[in-house]
Amino acid sequence: MVFSSLTFLFKFLPLAFGAYYLTPARWKNLTLLLVSLVFYSWGEVKYFPIMLSVILVNYGAGLLLGRLKQKGSRRLVLAVSVVFSVGFLAFFKYSNFLLENINLLFGTSLPMLEVTKNLPLGISFYTFQIMTYTIDVYFGKAQAEKSLIDFGAFVVLFPQLIAGPIVKYTDISAELKKRSITLDKIQEGIALFILGLGSKVLLANNVGKLWTDVESIGFQNISTPLAWLALVAYTLQIYFDFSGYSLMAIGMGRAMGFTFPQNFNYPYISKSVREFWKRWHMTLSGWFQEYLYIPLGGSRVSPGRSYFNLLVVWACTGLWHGASWNFVLWGLYFFVLICCERLFLKKFLDKRPVLGHLYGVAAILIGWSLFAVVDLGQLVTFWSRLFTPCSNGQDYLFYLRNYGIVLVLGCVFSLPILNRIRDRHPTVCKWLALPFLSLVLVLSVAYLVDETYNPFLYFRF
Amino acid sequence: MKLIKKYCLLWLFAAFILFFAVADLFVPDREFSEMENRYLEQRPKFSLSKLLNNEYTPKYEKFVNDQFVGRDGWITLKSVCESALGKIENNGIVYGKDHYLFESYPSTNDDRIQKNIGFVNEFLSTLSPDTKATVALIPNSYAILQDLVPVGLQNVDQRSYIPEILSQIQGADTLDLTPVMDAAAASARERSAQREANQEETLAYYRTDHHWTTYGAYEGYRAFVESRGLKAVTLEELEDKLLYVPGFYGSYYNKCKLFSAVPDTIWVYDIPFSSMTINGEKKDSLHDPDKWNTHDKHAAFLWGNNGLTIIQSQNNLNHQEGKTSRVLVVKDSYGNSFSPFLTYSYDEVWVVDLRDVAKMSDIMSQAQFDDLLILYNFMNFASDTNIPKLNY
DSSP states (O other): OOSSSHHIIIIIHHHHHHHHHHSOGGGHHHHHHHHHHHHHHHHOGGGHHHHHHHHHHHHHHHHHHHHOOOHHHHHHHHHHHHHHHHHHHHHHHHHHHHHHHHHHHHOOOOOOOSGGGSOOTTHHHHHHHHHHHHHHHHTTSSOOOOOHHHHHHHHHOGGGTTTOOOOOHHHHHHHHHOOOOOHHHHHHHHHHHHHHHHIIIIIIHHHHHHHHHHHHHOGGGOOHHHHHHHHHHHHHHHHHHHHHHHHHHHHHHHHHTOOOOOOOSOGGGOSSHHHHHHHSSHHHHHHHIIIIITTTTTTSSOHHHHHHHHHHHHHHHHHHTOSSHHHHHHHHHHHHHHHHIIIIIHHHHHTOHHHHHHHHHHHHHHHHHHHHOOSHHHHHHHHHHHHSOOOBTBHHHHHHHHHHHHHHHHHHHHTTHHHHHHHHOHHHHHHHHHHHHHHHHHHHHHHHHTOSOOOOGGGGO | OHHHHHTHHHHHHHHHHHHHHHHHHHSOOOSEETTTTEEOOOOOOOOHHHHHTTOHHHHHHHHHHHTOTTHHHHHHHHHHHHHHTTOOEETTEEEOGGGOEEEOOOOOOHHHHHHHHHHHHHHHTTSOTTSEEEEEEEOOHHHHOGGGSOTTOOOOOHHHHHHHHHHTOOSSEEEEOHHHHHHHHHHHHHHHHHOOTTSOOOOSBOSSSSSBOHHHHHHHHHHHHHHTTOOOOOHHHHGGGEEEEEEEOOHHHHHHOOTTOOOEEEEEEOOOOSEEEETTEEOSSSSOGGGGGSSOGGGGGGGSSOSEEEEEOSOOTTOOTTOOOEEEEEEOTHHHHHGGGGGGTOSEEEEEOGGGOSOHHHHHHHOOOSEEEEEEEHHHHHHOSOGGGGGO
16 A cells, blocks of 8 residues: 555554554554554565565574674675575566576577566565665674564564665664654654655646656657656656655654654755765665665775776666666666766866756756666657657647646745745744645545546556 | 644644544445446455455555545545646546547557457458448547647547548448538537527537537438438428437546536437337337436437347338338447437338347348448447457
């Protein structure tokens, strides 16, 4: 069940939070674990054993690492647990991709695996989360968790289970043991949740339909203005969808007494790709930085090696988003841009902020075209529409009229304009907050009742 | 008091969620939605195997949505909000000028069309040489009322697609109803402009429904019988039989639920007949009289989509003594308002809807037909999976 559904809002939410608040403090993690397992199993009950085994293996590994002193055996334990966790991810996410490419390369016709047709819900997120624990315990950055309940609750915590943010164990290990739940926090959490819900239901779903429409018309049949309009729509959709989920997660976490890390910070105002990745899905880029780039040596190595490290990180970042060549291409695209920025572009753009913004927006838009169009042949068609002027009647007029206001709203809300107004007129905004949030909530419910387009975009993740 | 004021959002949110969560438990489930003209999802039966096969939870979520307290009100609220956002589309329906609703139809299933052409040709090759067959395709409203469609809407070009399909038909005359419907739409406008105060407006297609109107169907009838060299009844001759059924919200409305939609008025001619049977059962009216008072008014025509309907009458203007002329119409729901007019040009009118037919060859062996008409609207021909039944 996704957060943006009536079942979640009016069945799961009151029951789960009711149970959570009524449970005495020392049993709260158990309640959390149980309701989270219900939440997870609701989506696809048959993958439940996989998650359970991953929890048990890493829990055991943590305990062992806490006890063992010998370097060799500690390494072995870490290796086993990482291979086990990543193994499931790799098997489900990449085995068919691998088979496809083997078939393509050698002309074989190995059959695709049926079991891996659907990814277990949120596997990319929880695998990464769980690895932070074992790795940190190995390096002594975290204490081994003795309570299976607390550890289980950390892994399956339903707010961030299926679409992030990727919460490191050390982010919430203290709060797992002791956290305060106050009315202030609950109210803040509700506000964040409503904003996230509105982002997803009112903005993302509303503009996203434009991209889906254009896909069904076929890229070969659209005009250049419509191609750009669709790309802008996709850009807004993926931002509001993803950041909306994160906001809902952070809000629910807050209402439970947890402090989850921020995941998005107005990425579309970035003046470089490097900056974009410091503002976009911050917990993922943080993860790759901490658990891949730095262990590889980071930038404290020879320049050649450091670029190689970057290449590895970006190829993995691409692949993490889906098992398909376009995602690899998307990762490598950012690798190339970041290298250029390092070598010369940054110095040049730093002195020219307007140019920097233009470059940033262009780089992000082109990047999303790589991300959105999975088929490479289709991508060529789409790019030919984008970059060679092509008129096809006035097709864009219909879409401009239908989506114009929503696109403008999307652009406005993707910039920190409202924050600035709030900082300048704090009292007015305080009064407006309640009616605004109420309106967003009520309208979101109305859109969910008459749900005509409410996709879940992260089934590939 | 201070707590209430300070945590206003918290209390309101909790009250809102709890109110609907609890109300949902007590408000009885509805079976049918008049507004959407469809059956609503009922509480699914729980079973472990369904849960394991991932069949239970999607059904349950759909059930929660369909039975949500005040569903119709929420839908209207969304529609109002969409209008405020300047949206001219919802759920695949676009809002045209003059309160017209149209379908967004960006692509079509070429595969299915090719298959259907093949099935029709196969059927035509088995006909006796005494039967003169015609294949007619009706364009849908957006293809005819182009000036009312929102500028820039990318829909399939039926004007070029229909002739392309018809050119592949072998063993039958073909009738592209596009020019006929163009003329019908133009004369409908003229008639509406010149109408008297007590007369209803004339339209070729409904505003809120995907069908052609009774007037549109009449013009289709006239074009067909004239193409067969037969005399057609005139609208003037039928004028005293015309009845109006107002307040019709059709299928396009059911999909988009536009709060400001303007209802259509259905025309129905009270055409005399001597016998009317549906699947062998005698009926005492051509149309289902009860349905005129329900939401789904169009379903009244010819009692809906039934396998075999036979109408006999004394209306035939082309009647020849000692001979019973007979026409067979294979049709989709566009044929329901159309078929009664044929009684003025044939002694017996046989109407077949393949959705409800087991063996077409049985029907073909029951009688000799002078004329045979295969009549589909474009979208249905492009999507219908019942056409292979022609050859059963």
